[in-house]
Amino acid sequence: MKRSIVFLVLVASMLNAQVTGLSGWNIFVDPGHSQTENMGVNGYSEAEEVLQTALHLRQLLLSKTDIDTVWSSRYTDQDDVGLSERSTDANNRGASWYHSIHSNAGSTTQNNVLLLWGELWDGTPDPPVGGEAMSDIMVDLLADVMRIPQHSWGSTGDCSFYGICTQSGFQGPYLSVNRRTNMPSELSEQGHHTNPPQNQLDMNTDYTRMLAYSMFWTILDNFEIARPYPGILAGIITNSETGVRVNGASIQVNGQTYTTDTYESLFNQFPNGDEFHNGFYFFEDLPDTTLEVVVSADGYFSDTLVVAAMSPDFVTFRDILLVPSIPPFVVESSPSAGESSFSAFSNPSITFSRAMEETSTALAFSIDPPSAGTITFSADQKQMTFQVQDSLDFVTNYTMSVAGTAVDLMGRPLDGNQDSVGGDDWSIQFSTSPQDVSPPFVNATTPLNGSSTVDQKPIINLVWNEELNPNSINSDLVIFERVSNGQVQAFTLEHHVINSRSVLVIYSTNDLLDSEAYRIRLLSGFEDLYGNVRTVETEMNFSTTNFGYQVENIDRFEANAANYWWEITASGSNSGILAPLCTRSFVTDLSVFTAIDNTSLKLSYGWDTNASSWLIREYLSGGPGRDVHFNSNKIMQAFIFGDGNGNKFRFCVDDNISGSGAHEVSPWYIVDWYGWKLVAWDMAVDGTGSWIGDGTLNGTLEFDSIQLSHTPGQSNVGTYYIDNLRVVTRNYLGVDEMELQQPSELALLPNYPNPFNPWTTIPFTLVNDAHINIRVYNLRGETVATLLSGKLAPGYHETRWNASDVSSGVYLIRLEANGLTKTQKVMVIK
Amino acid sequence: MASSLLAKDIIVKNTQMILGDNKTPFYFPSYTVDGKSILLTQNAYTGLWILDRSSEDIRKITNAQGAGFEPRSLTDGAVIYRHDEYQKGRKFTSLYKDRATENQLIADAARFVSPANMVNDRLIYLIDEAPAILNGSSGRSEHNLEDYTTVLNDKLTLKLFQSGEVSVIAPQGEGNYIWSELSPTFDKLVYAKTGAGTFVSDLQGNIISELGFVHAPHWSPDGEYLVYMKDLDDGVQYTASEIWIVSYDGLQSWKITDTPEKIELYPQWAPDGEHVIYHSLHGEIIETTIEIVE
Known part of the structure; x- marks a missing residue:
């Protein structure tokens, strides 16, 4: 009886299996991480995604071979399995083989x-060999199934990839699953869960089944x-006009129907799921x-x-563009x-x-009362x-109209009232506003007018009530002087427009x-955009501090x-954001003036106001900034170029980094200023804000993150520029007049x-007090720019x-001082 | 029993690096039965070496793949090790005995050969779920399972062999059970279920203590304590690990290492109960001397 049962089971197994040749072989499949670790950008974690792939791969192997x-x-996303448990x-x-499944960030x-x-x-x-050959096959098949590129390293050894294995140190393999298993092994990274379209595809279990097929074929x-x-x-259904993937599309073939994911069927499980499509x-x-x-x-x-x-041994892909049937309508207008x-x-x-x-x-366009003009698209x-x-x-x-006779490229008439029926106006x-007849004026400064604690190499921001005509801005209209003797100070002037206001930024180029x-x-x-010229002087006064800073840079960007700063949307800590509007980049068009860097x-x-x-x-x-360790006696600083919108900024550090560290944060800073401001967190004095730490800065600290938040009622969009992130201590050895080293020649x-x-x-x-001009000329002798003009004190500037x-090209810089000139060539390369 | 445990304390007397040549990293150290030598391996359990504690000589036993995975020693000092070979990708494991001249094959190649438990110089293990007994001294198979009490990890449960009876134990339900070990006092088990934690139970599977997410536990020779590693990882690599000792009831624990800059892994207890040996992430072999005091 027992024998006959075994025989029947064996026969059933053989009938089920289409593929022979793996009898006697076995594999340990390892879906990396646990539970919801390594959260994806849209709320679906790497751990969940790779578990689905692993279970599909297991099912394919057991059912088809x-x-x-x-x-x-x-086998579930409830288990929390450590690396040592997996390899053991x-x-x-x-097991004869080990394959670990991951996705990248x-x-x-x-x-x-x-x-x-x-x-x-x-x-x-690493012996026993075999992982390399398997990897070389899988990298091609997985990339082909996902229809995304291979990493520039493709299939490679983990020591080469991470670059930290040496004979006298960590000898490798680098990855624990390759290092502590006693059978051939490899690890796959199936795309990036920090990529929004990819993360939304990963949510579909049939998509992960398709990835599992590539591993099965490998x-x-x-x-x-x-x-x-x-x-x-398989394929993707996309709106032919917007490029957005279509939710709820029905695909019928061979008597079967597949409906693409919708908010109701899938995406409601995720924050902001009403914005998702795959x-x-x-x-x-x-x-x-x-x-x-x-x-x-x-x-x-x-x-x-x-x-x-149909492909005999691969996926047959058919992507389909669906043409919208709804008529065109007006999305927005200016004016509204x-x-x-x-x-x-x-x-x-x-x-x-x-x-x-x-x-x-x-x-179909009309404006009433009529006005002369032309139409462009x-x-x-x-x-x-x-x-x-x-x-x-x-x-x-005024009344501005477009008649229902306007049609789109497919001939569908305009749906003026958006009732989904075309042909209406x-x-x-x-x-319109009154004509602007008032000249511009400065209505805010950073630092405040009359401040007595201004840094010795200050950045002064003068905020105007409206936008200036850029042609009216000239450094000759700005005088930066010492009050006691009228001595002119060297500076650099920049003009920026924020929220329809001009901000003049004056960088002192020397320590005061x-x-x-x-x-x-x-x-x-100074003149506004409507030709109104300011005819009176504006004055701003301040005094310098009696200390400088001993600086340890975290990042000057x-x-x-x-390589080290994540994209904003990569963090699983975010909440209440409009992801497409949240970007981070490194720019050279706006950075703090320093002699050694130009990027911020x-x-x-x-912000999602709902x-x-x-x-x-x-x-x-990571990177050098994470290696800067400090304690709570330091002051953390960064220059923040504010947008004046009244939203919030703060610093976050990891404390007690040698032990079980936690995240601690500074108090929030309300960014109500325009232009640069040196934001400082004096950790010993200012205390901490509230987040997930215990509110105490314990032990050794390192920088973790910059954090932003929204102030309800304020603008929900904006931009900050951040530069010279650092920790400092005060140094009460300010520049004293007698200490200034006097140069011996004009140079x-x-x-x-x-x-x-x-x-x-x-x-x-x-060498002496001098009225100077520094100008830039092209090789035809034409003045390209005036950099500095005024009376300066002796010394280095x-x-x-x-x-x-x-x-691009060669230009001449010419310094004129008390009748003497010095010239040198410089080269611009773009 | 618990009151006597509570009255004791464990003091770390000394920690010394036994091997620390970065050009020749070794891993997974274990003492021989007599405690006079230490077995060592290299990456991915390839090869097996033996370090004589008194002479400090290191001798290579074999280059065989898999030899460093759970080697065993006999009371006469002989060493038995695994030799993994692959035929068309299929893994076959043989058992060899270390000999002065030529190492001796004592168990033919088979698939699904589990790590062996040692009882009276017998290796007791599973071959594709079926129990096997190998006399390490004679190299012959035996079948008198009733003479031995031991516990082995099976596919989805633990299997307890006692007086010829086989009982299935799965206190946390079916799953991946690892690191099971019978106490030297034959009345308790330690085991881990992956993803669920590590536990001490009696032989019926009744939980005595939950040790939490700690790994690679081993009993002290007197069956009163366990040594384990408390390791953390980021999913691809260890990020921290320290060695701990805990009383079997879980009420007292002692941190044996406290080195945030070093990752210590896979401890083993010496037969004398006074030493613990382990390796670092970078392949150093380290021994800590302890004293149990009243």
């Missing part, structure tokens, strides 16, 4: 496939076993014949295509409906939901602009005297910064860097040139 056994290091489990079982735009096999420090494979290829016919048809569909075990595929979705024209031949102070000098514009046919749309034909010939009338009520009313009074004078001549960190944020809490954690994941010193783009620093020395407005 004669394999003996497939173990898994975990596989070793104890006598990085920026929101990175997405690739990587395979890592065990490698020793000298480049040889095993067969490795053992030279023919792949069985899979009958897999458009993915998947069929398997379809017959090897010509197939008709019918695709339909609400709001789209149905489509039919024919698949003439009811706007009461539209500038008469501005050009009204209308943005449509899709590209419009230009002739019918231009003919954006390159994508979605935006139409009425270019006003002179100006609209001041303080006038769109119309708004607005009124300690505890000394200084004055900024803005002479008459120069070379390699992008730019953080753009977008959320109840808001947090961005911009994380420093124009070598600029640095050279060649450069766009900034260079130009140092020079004066610096000025700086932003060459972003000139082309």
Whole structure:
């Protein structure tokens, strides 16, 4: 009886198995991490994603082949399995092979496939060999199935990839699963869970099944076993106009129906799931014949295509573009409906939901009272602009309309009232503002006028009530002087426009005297965009401190910064964000003036005003900045270029880093200023804010992250620039007049860097008080820029040139002082 | 029993690096039965070496793959090790005995050969779920399972062999059980279920103590304590690990290492009960001397 049962089971197993050749072989599959570790950018973790892949791979091997056994290091996302448990489990079982499944993390735009096999420090494979050959096959198949590139390293040894194995140190393999297993092994990275479209695809279990197929085929290829016919048809359904993947599309083939994921079916499990799409569909075990595929979705024209031949041993991909059936409508306009102070000098514009046919749309446009002008379209034909010939009338009520005769490129008429039926008009009313007849004025400064604790190398921000005409801004209109004797100080002037306001940023290019009074004078001549000229002087006074700083830089955001700072959306700590608006980049167009760097960190944020809490954690994941260790007696500082929107900023550090450290944060700083401000967290005095730590700065500290938050009622979008992140201690040895070293000659010193783009620093020395000019000329002798003009004290000075407005080439810098001149060549390379 | 445990304390007397040549890293040290030598291996359990404590000589026993995975020693000083070979990707494990001239094959190649437990110089282990007894001295197979009490990790449970009876123990339900070990007093078990933690139970599976997420536990020779590692990882590499000793009831524990800059792994207790040996992430072999005081 017992024998007959065994016999029947064996027969059933053989009937089920299509593929032979794996009998006697077995594999330990290891879905990396546990529970919801390594959270993806859209809320689906690496641990969950790779578990799905592993379970599919196990099911495919057991159901389609004669394999003996497939173990898994975990079968649910409840288990918390450590590395030592994984390798021990596989070793104890006598497994023949070990495959660890992971996905990668990085920026929101990175997405690739990587395979890592065990490698020793000298480049040889870690015995027992086999992982390298398996990896070489899998990297191709996995990338082909995912239709994403391979990592630049492709399939490689883990020691080479991580670059830390040496004969006298860590000898490798680097990865624990390759190092502590006693069978051939490798680890796969199936794309990046920090990439939003990829993370949304990963949520679909059939997608992970498709990835598992690539691993299944890899095993067969490795053992030279023919792949069985899979009958897999898969692809992505996409809106032909917007490029957005379509939720809820129905795909019918061979009597089966697949519906792409929707908020109701899947995405409701994730924060912001109402914004998610993957458009993915998947069929398997379809017959090897010509197939008709019918695709339909609400709001789209149905489509039919024919698949003439299915791939005999791979996925047959068919991506489908669905054309929207709804008529075009107006998305937004400038001015908006009811706007009461539209500038008469501005050009009204209308943005449509899709590209419009230009002739019918231009003919359908009208403005009343009539105004002379021309109509233009954006390159994508979605935006139409009425270019006003002179100006609209001041303080006038207007009606702007587009008749229902306007049609899109498919001939569908405009749906003016958005009732999903085309052919009706769109119309708004607005009124224009009074003519601006007032000159501009400075209505805020950072630091405050009259401050007595200004740094010895200050940055002064003068914030205007409106935008200035850039042609009216000239450093000759700015005098920076010592109050006691009128001695002119060297400076660099920058102009920035934030929220329709001009900000003049004045960088002192030298250390000022300690505890000394200084004055900024803005002479008459500044002009607004409407020709109103300021005819009186503006004055701002301040005094310097009696201390400097002993500085230890965490990051000046120069070379390699992008390797260490995560994309904003990569952090699982974020909440209440509008992900597409949250970006981090490293820019040279706005950075703190220093002699040694020109790059700053730019953080753009977008807050979901419907959320109840808001947090961005911009994380420093590694690099030299993480190696800066300090204690709570330090002051943490960073220059923050504020947008004046009233949202919040703070620092975060890890404390007690030698033990079980926690995250501690500074108090929040309300960013209500425009331009640069040195934000300082005096940790011994200011205390901590509240987050996930215990509120006490214990032991040794290291920097963790910059954090932002929203202030309800304030603007939900904006941008900060951050530079010179550092820890400092006060140094009460300020610049004393007697300590200034007096140079022996007039000299124009070598600029640095050279060649450069766009900034260079130009140092020079004066022997006596002198009225100087520093100008830049091109080789035709034409003046390109005036960098400095005024009376300066003897000593060492610096000025700086932003060459972003000139082309590549050689230019001449000329210093004129008391009738003497010095000239040197500099080179701009772009 | 618990009151006597509570009255004791464990003092770390000394920690010394036995091997620390970075050019020749060794891993997974274990004492021989007499405590006079230490067995060592290298990456991925490839090869087996033996270090004589008195002469400090190191002798290579074999280059065989898998030889460093759970080697065993006999009371006469002989060493028995595994030799993994692959035929068309299939793994086969043989057992060899260390000999002065030529190492002796004592168990033919088989699949799914579990680590062996040692009882009276017998290796008791599973071959594809079936129990096997190998007399380490004679190299012959035996079948008198009723003479031995031991516990082995099976596919999804633990299997207790006692007086010829086989009982299945799965206190946390079916799953991946590892690191099971019978106490020298034959009345308690330590084991881990992956993802669930490490536990001490009686022989019926009744839990005596939960030790938490600690790994690679081993009994002290007197069966009163356990040594284990408390390791942390980031999913691809260890990030920290220290060695601890805990009383079997879980009420008292002692941190044997306290080195944040060093990752210590896989401790083993010496037969004399006064030493613990382990390796560092970078392949140093380290021994800590302890004293149990009243």
